[in-house]
Amino acid sequence: xxxxxxxxxxxxxxxxxxxxxxxVMLFVPILFSRIKIPPLLGLIIAGAFLGQNGTHxxxxxxxxxxxxxxxxxxxxFLAGLEIDLKEFKKNSQKSIIFGLFTFLIPMILxxxxxxxxxxxxxxxxxxxxxxxxxxxxxxxxxxxxxGVSKNRAVTITIGGTLITDTLALLVLAVIVxxxxxxxxxxxxxxxxxxxxxxxxxxxxxxxxxxxxxxKRFHDNVxxxxxxxxxxxxxxxxxxxxxxxxxxxxxLSGISLNRLIPSTSPLMNRIEFVGNAIFIPFFLIGVGMxxxxxxxxxDFETIKVGIIMxxxxxxxxxxAAYLTQKTYKFTLDERRVIFGLSNxxxxxxxxxxxxxxxxxxxxxxxxxxxRLLNENVLNGTILMILVTCTIASFIAQKGAKNIxxxxxxxxxxxxxxxxxxxxxxxxxxxxxxxPVSNIDTTDELINLSVSIKSTQNKKNxxxxxxxxxxxxxxxxxxxxANKTAxxxxxxxxxxxxxxxxxxxxxLRYDINVVNGISSVIKENRITDLILGLHHKGGVSDSFLxxxxxxxxxxxxTTTFIYKPFQPxxxxxxxxxxxxxxxxxxxxxxxxxxxxxNLAKNTHSKLVFYAPLSVLSFIxxxxxxxxxxxxxxxxxxxxxxxxxxxxxxxxKKLHKNDNLxxxxxxxxxxxxxxxMDTITSLLNKEFKNYNFIxxxxxxxxxxxxxxxxxxxxxxxxxxxxxxxxxxxxxALNKIGKKSAKWFKKK
Numbered sequence: 001x002x003x004x005x006x007x008x009x010x011x012x013x014x015x016x017x018x019x020x021x022x023x024v025m026l027f028v029p030i031l032f033s034r035i036k037i038p039p040l041l042g043l044i045i046a047g048a049f050l051g052q053n054g055t056h057x058x059x060x061x062x063x064x065x066x067x068x069x070x071x072x073x074x075x076x077f078l079a080g081l082e083i084d085l086k087e088f089k090k091n092s093q094k095s096i097i098f099g100l101f102t103f104l105i106p107m108i109l110x111x112x113x114x115x116x117x118x119x120x121x122x123x124x125x126x127x128x129x130x131x132x133x134x135x136x137x138x139x140x141x142x143x144x145x146x147g148v149s150k151n152r153a154v155t156i157t158i159g160g161t162l163i164t165d166t167l168a169l170l171v172l173a174v175i176v177x178x179x180x181x182x183x184x185x186x187x188x189x190x191x192x193x194x195x196x197x198x199x200x201x202x203x204x205x206x207x208x209x210x211x212x213x214x215k216r217f218h219d220n221v222x223x224x225x226x227x228x229x230x231x232x233x234x235x236x237x238x239x240x241x242x243x244x245x246x247x248x249x250x251l252s253g254i255s256l257n258r259l260i261p262s263t264s265p266l267m268n269r270i271e272f273v274g275n276a277i278f279i280p281f282f283l284i285g286v287g288m289x290x291x292x293x294x295x296x297x298d299f300e301t302i303k304v305g306i307i308m309x310x311x312x313x314x315x316x317x318x319a320a321y322l323t324q325k326t327y328k329f330t331l332d333e334r335r336v337i338f339g340l341s342n343x344x345x346x347x348x349x350x351x352x353x354x355x356x357x358x359x360x361x362x363x364x365x366x367x368x369x370r371l372l373n374e375n376v377l378n379g380t381i382l383m384i385l386v387t388c389t390i391a392s393f394i395a396q397k398g399a400k401n402i403x404x405x406x407x408x409x410x411x412x413x414x415x416x417x418x419x420x421x422x423x424x425x426x427x428x429x430x431x432x433x434p435v436s437n438i439d440t441t442d443e444l445i446n447l448s449v450s451i452k453s454t455q456n457k458k459n460x461x462x463x464x465x466x467x468x469x470x471x472x473x474x475x476x477x478x479x480a481n482k483t484a485x486x487x488x489x490x491x492x493x494x495x496x497x498x499x500x501x502x503x504x505x506l507r508y509d510i511n512v513v514n515g516i517s518s519v520i521k522e523n524r525i526t527d528l529i530l531g532l533h534h535k536g537g538v539s540d541s542f543l544x545x546x547x548x549x550x551x552x553x554x555x556t557t558t559f560i561y562k563p564f565q566p567x568x569x570x571x572x573x574x575x576x577x578x579x580x581x582x583x584x585x586x587x588x589x590x591x592x593x594x595x596n597l598a599k600n601t602h603s604k605l606v607f608y609a610p611l612s613v614l615s616f617i618x619x620x621x622x623x624x625x626x627x628x629x630x631x632x633x634x635x636x637x638x639x640x641x642x643x644x645x646x647x648x649x650k651k652l653h654k655n656d657n658l659x660x661x662x663x664x665x666x667x668x669x670x671x672x673x674m675d676t677i678t679s680l681l682n683k684e685f686k687n688y689n690f691i692x693x694x695x696x697x698x699x700x701x702x703x704x705x706x707x708x709x710x711x712x713x714x715x716x717x718x719x720x721x722x723x724x725x726x727x728x729a730l731n732k733i734g735k736k737s738a739k740w741f742k743k744k
Contacts, residue, residue: 009055009056009057010052010056010057010058010059011057011058017058020050020057020058021058021281021284024043024046024050024280024284025043025276025280025284028042028043028045028046029042029043036392037388037389040138040283040345040384040388041384041385041388043280043283043284043287044283044284044286044287044290044381044384045287046284046287047283047284047285047286047287047288047289047290048287048288048290048381049287050284050287050288051287051288051289051290052288053288053290058288060285060288060289064281064284064285064288065285067277067278067281067282067285068281068282068284068285068286069282070278070281070282071274071278071279071280071281071282071283071285072246072282072349072350072353073231073232073235073245073246073249074231074249074274074278074279074282075274075279075282076246076247076249076250076253076347076350077231077249077250077252077253078253078270078271078274079136079137079161079165079250079253080249080250080251080252080253080254080255080257081253081254081256081257081260081267081270082253082262083158083161083162083253083254083257085254085257085258085602086602086631086632086633090155090631091152091155091156091159092159094152094156094159094323094327095155095156095158095159095160095162095163096159096160096163097323097326098156098157098159098160098319098323098337099159099160099161099162099163099164099167100163101160101318101319101322101323102133102135102160102164102315102316102319102320102341103133103163103164103167103168104133105315105316105318105319105322106129106132106133106311106312106315106316106319107126107129107130107132107133107171108129109129109132109311109314109315110125110128110129110130110131110132110133110311110312110315111125111126111128111129113307113311114128114129117307118303118304118307123175123178123179123371124355124371124372124376126171126175127171127172127175127351127355127371127372128308128355128372128376130168130171130172130175130351131168131344131347131348131351131352131380132308132311132312132315132316132344133164133167133168133171134164134165134168134169134344134347134348134351135161135164135165135316135340135341135342135343135344135345135347135348136343136344136345136347136348137157137158137161137340137343138343138345138388138391138392139339139340139343139391139392139395139396140154140158140340142392142395142396142399143336143339143340143395143399146396146399146400146402146403147403147406148336148399148402148403148406151333151336151402152329152333153329153333153334153336153337153398153402154336154340156323156337157336157337157340157341158340160341161340161341165250165347166247166250168347168351169243169244169246169247169250169347169350169351170243170247172244172350172351172354173191173242173243173244173247175355175371176244176354176358177191177242179358179360179371190242191241191242191243194240194241194242195241195242195243197241198237198238198240198241198243198248199251201237202234202237202248202251202252202255203251203254203255206230206234206252206255206256207255207256207258207259209230210226210230210255210256210259211259211569211655213226214259214566214568214569215565215566215569218442218566220265220266220269220497223266224266224269224270224273227256227260227266227270230252230255230256231249231252231253232249233252234248234249234251234252234255235248235249235252236248238251244350244354246347246350257602258571258602258603259568259569260568261450261567261568261600261601261602262600262602263449263450263454263498263600263601264446264449264498264567264568265446265494265497265498266568268497268498268499269497286349286353287381289353289356289377290377290378290381300375301374301375301378301379301382302382304375304376304378304379305378305379305380305382305383307379308376308379308380308382308383309382309383309386309387312342312344312383312387313342313386313387313390316338316341316342317338317342319337319341320334320337320338320341321334321338323337324337330402331398332397332398332399332401332402332405333398333402334398335394335395335397335398335401336395336398336399336402338391338394338395338398339390339391339392339393339394339395339396339397339398339399340391340395341391342387342390342391342394343384343387343388343391343392344380344383344384344387344388345384345388348380348383348384349380349384352372352376352377352380355370355371355372355376356370356371356372356373356374356376356377357370358370358371358372359371429452429453429456429459429526429527430459430461430523430524430525430526430527431448431451431452431456431459431460431461431525431526431527431528431529432461432463432516432519432520432523432525432527432528432529432556433445433448433460433461433462433463433491433529433531434462434463434464434465434512434516434528434529434530434531435462435463435464435487435488435490435491435531436464436465436487437487437531438486438487438490440531440532440563441487441490441491441494442490442494443531443561443563443566443567444491444529444531444561445460445462445491445494445495445502446494446566446567447529447559447561447563447567447691448460448495448527448529449495449498449500449600450567450596450597450600450601451527451559451593451594451596451597451600452500452593452596453592453596454596454600456500457499457500457501458500458501458503460495460500460501460502460503461502461503461505461519461523461525462488462491462492462495462502462503462504462505463505463507463515463516463519464484464485464487464488464504464505464506464507465484465507465508465509465512465515465516466480466481466484466506466507466508466509467508467509467510467511467512467515481506484506485506488504488505488506489504491504492504503523505519505523507519513549513550513553516528516550516554517549517550517553517554520554520556521554525554525556526556526557526589526696527556527557527558527559527589527593528550528554528556528557528558528559529558529559529561530550530558530559530560530561531560531561531562531563532560532561532562551664551694552664555696555697556696557586557589557590557593557693557694557695557696558693558694559593559691559692559693560691560692560693560694561689561690561691561692562689562690562691563689564687564688564689565655565689567601567657567689568601569655570601570603570655570656570657570689571603571604571653571655571656572603572604572605572606572653572655572656572657573594573597573598573603573604573605573606573656573657573659574606574608574648574651574652574656574657574658574659575594575605575606575607575608575609575659575661576608576609576639576645576648576658576659576660576661577607577608577609577610577613577661578609578610578642578661578662578663578669578670578671578674579609579610579612579613579640579669579671580613580668580669581609581613581661581663581668581669581695582612582613582616582617583668583669584663584667584668584669584695584697585695585696585697586695586696586697587695589695589696590661590693590695590696591617591620594659595629595632598629598632598633598634599629599631599632603657604633604634604635605632605633605634605635606634606635606637607634607635607636607637608637608638608639608648608651609636609638609639609640610638610639610640611638614636614637614638617636618636621634642671642673642674643673645673645677645680646680646683646684649684649685652685652688656688656689657688657689657690657691658685658688658689658690658691659690659691659693660677660690660691660692660693661693661695662674662677662692662693662694663694663695664694664697667697669695677692
C-alpha cells in the first residue's frame with residue numbers, strides 16, 4: 001500500500017495520476033458552467049493549479065505532452081470538419097470581406113502596440129499580432145441553441161473564421177522559418193511548391209482514400225481509427241511542407257467535411273472522444289505551463305495582458321462594426337459577429353505555444369531568450385479569460401434579441417400556409433423502420449437519421465414482427481424472440497450513436513403487412529422506411545405485396561431503400577419526379593425529407609422532372625428561409641419521358657444515389673411505366689443505391705399540439721401556377737375542407 005500513497009510530489013503512480021485528471025475533467029467544467037465561465041478556462045486554470053508552478057501534484061511529462069499535442073490537432077481538425085462549406089460558398093464575398101477585416105485590423109493594431117508600446121522585436125510583434133487576428137467560435141454552441149445559427153451574421157462569421165485563422169497560421173509558419181534563418185528566395189520557392197503538393201494531397205487525394213475506405217469498411221472502430229490516422233498524416237505532411245502541423249490537421253478536417261455528415265454516428269464519436277479526452281488533456285497541459293504567481297509579483301505580465309486584451313477586443317469590435325456598416329446589418333447582428341469573433345482560444349494557444357518554444361538566443365547569465373516570453377504566455381491566458389467572457393455575454397445578448405425578433409415575426413405569420421406546412425411536415429414526424437436483417441439494420445437507421453428533422457430526437461420506431469408462420473414448433477418462440485431482440489438492440493445502438501432515442505417494438509401478428517399497418521395506426525407513423533438487402537434486388541412480387549398490402553392499407557409516406565454503398569460516401573442524389581407530383585397530397589412531406597437528407601449529408605440534389613414540377617420546386621427553393629434550406633445545392637433538369645427511363649443511367653456518376661418518386665395506382669401522378677420500374681432497377685441500376693418513394697395519401701397526422709388537438713391533415717391540392725404564398729398547404733378540416741378541394 002505504501003507505493004500508492006506517495007510522500008513526495010509530483011505523483012508518479014499512473015493510476016492515481018489518471019484518476020486526478022479524470023476528476024478534474026469531470027468536475028471543473030460543471031463548476032465553471034454554473035458560474036457562467038467557459039469550461040475551457042476552468043481546465044486551463046486547473047492545469048496551472050496541478051502543474052509544477054502550482055501545487056506540483058503532476059509533472060508535465062511525455063504522456064501529458066503527447067495527449068496535449070493530439071488535443072491541439074484535434075481542435076483544429078474539428079474546426080475544419082464542422083465548417084459549412086456550402087454556406088461559406090454562398091456568402092463567400094461577405095465572408096471574405098469580414099475575414100479580411102478581422103485579419104488586417106488586428107494585425108495592424110497588434111503590431112503597432114507590440115512594437116511601440118511593449119517594445120518587442122519586429123518578429124515578436126508580427127507573431128503577437130497574428131494571435132489577435134485568429135479567433136475561436138467558442139460562443140457558437142450557445143448561439144446555435146438559441147436557434148439563430150442560420151442567421152446571416154453567424155454565417156459570414158464562420159466563413160471569416162476560415163479565412164483569418166488560415167492566414168494567421170500561415171503568418172506563424174513564415175515567422176517560424178524566419179527565426180531559423182531560412183527565409184530567402186529558395187525558402188519561398190520551396191514553400192510554394194511544397195504547399196501546392198501538400199494541398200493537392202490533403203484536399204484531393206485524402207477524400208478519395210477516405211471515400212474508398214468508408215465504402216469497404218463499416219466497422220465503427222476501424223472508421224474512427226482511420227480518421228485519427230488521416231488527422232496525424234495531414235499534420236505530418238504539413239510539417240514536411242514546412243508549415244505547422246495544426247494547418248495540416250485543419251485542412252484534413254476540410255477534406256473529410258463532406259464524408260462525415262453531422263448526423264452520422266462517426267461524427268458523434270469524433271466529437272465525443274475529442275471533447276471528453278483529447279481536448280481536455282490539451283487544455284490541462286497548457287495550464288501546466290502557466291506560472292500563476294507571476295500575476296502577483298510581476299507587473300509586466302499584468303501590463304502585457306491588459307494591452308493584449310484591449311487590442312484584441314478593440315480590433316475585433318472594429319471588424320464587426322465595419323462589417324455591419326458595409327452590409328447594413330442590425331445592431332444585434334453586429335453583437336453576434338463581435339461575440340463569435342472576439343473569443344481567443346485554440347489558434348491563439350497554438351501560436352503562443354509555438355512562439356514560446358522557439359529559442360532565439362541566450363542572455364549573459366545563460367537564460368533562454370524566447371520569441372514569446374513568459375509574460376506573453378501568461379498574458380495570453382488572461383486575454384483568453386477576458387475575451388471569452390466578453391464574447392459569451394455579447395453573443396448571448398445579440399442572439400437572444402435576434403431569436404425574439406424572429407419569434408415575433410413568425411408569430412405574425414404563423415397562420416400562413418408556409419408556416420403551417422413547415423410546422424406539420426417537420427415537427428410531427430414519426431418514422432417507423434421495420435427491421436429483420438441484422439446486416440442492413442445500420443444502413444436503415446442511418447437513412448432514417450439522415451431524413452428526419454434535427455428537432456426530432458425521440459420519434460424513431462424500430463419494429464420486428466414475429467408471424468404465425470415462424471412459430472411452427474414450440475421451441476420456435478424462444479428462438480424468434482432472441483433473433484428479433486438482437487436486431488432491435490442493434491438498431492437501438494445505431495440510433496443512440498447519433499444521440500437519437502429509438503422505440504423498440506416487438507410484435508406478434510398473422511403476417512408482416514398486417515403487423516406494419518397496425519403499428520402505423522397505433523403510433524401515428526408519418527414515414528415508413530423499408531429495406532432491401534444490398535446483394536439482392538427489388539422483385540415484382542415484393543412491390544406487388546406492398547402495393548396490395550402496406551401501400552393499400554396505410555397512407556403514410558413510404559421509402560423503399562436498397563443500399564449499395566454507405567450514405568456518407570454519396571455525392572449526389574438524382575431525383576426522378578413524375579408529372580403532377582406537386583399536386584399530390586404528400587408532396588410537401590417527402591420533399592422536406594429530401595431537404596433534410598441534403599443538409600445532413602452535405603450532398604447535392606439533382607431534380608429530373610417536367611417543367612411544371614421543376615418551376616414549382618424552384619419556387620420553394622427561392623423561399624428557402626421558410627424551410628431552412630439556404631445551404632442546399634440543387635440542379636433542375638427537365639425530364640418527362642419515362643419510356644426512356646433507362647437512358648438516365650448515362651447521367652449517373654459512380655457515387656450517386658437514385659431516388660424515384662412513384663405513386664399509388666389511380667393517383668394524380670401515377671404512370672403505367674411505374675409498373676415496370678422493378679425490372680429496370682434490377683437490370684440497369686443494380687450497382688447504385690436507390691430509394692423508391694410512395695407519397696402520403698389521405699388522412700394521416702394527428703398532432704399533439706393542444707391548439708390543434710383532435711385535428712388531422714386531410715389533404716392538399718397545390719396549384720403550381722400560383723405564387724408560394726397562395727399555396728394551400730392545409731385547409732379547414734371536416735366537410736368544409738372536402739367541399740373546398742372539390743371546388744378547386
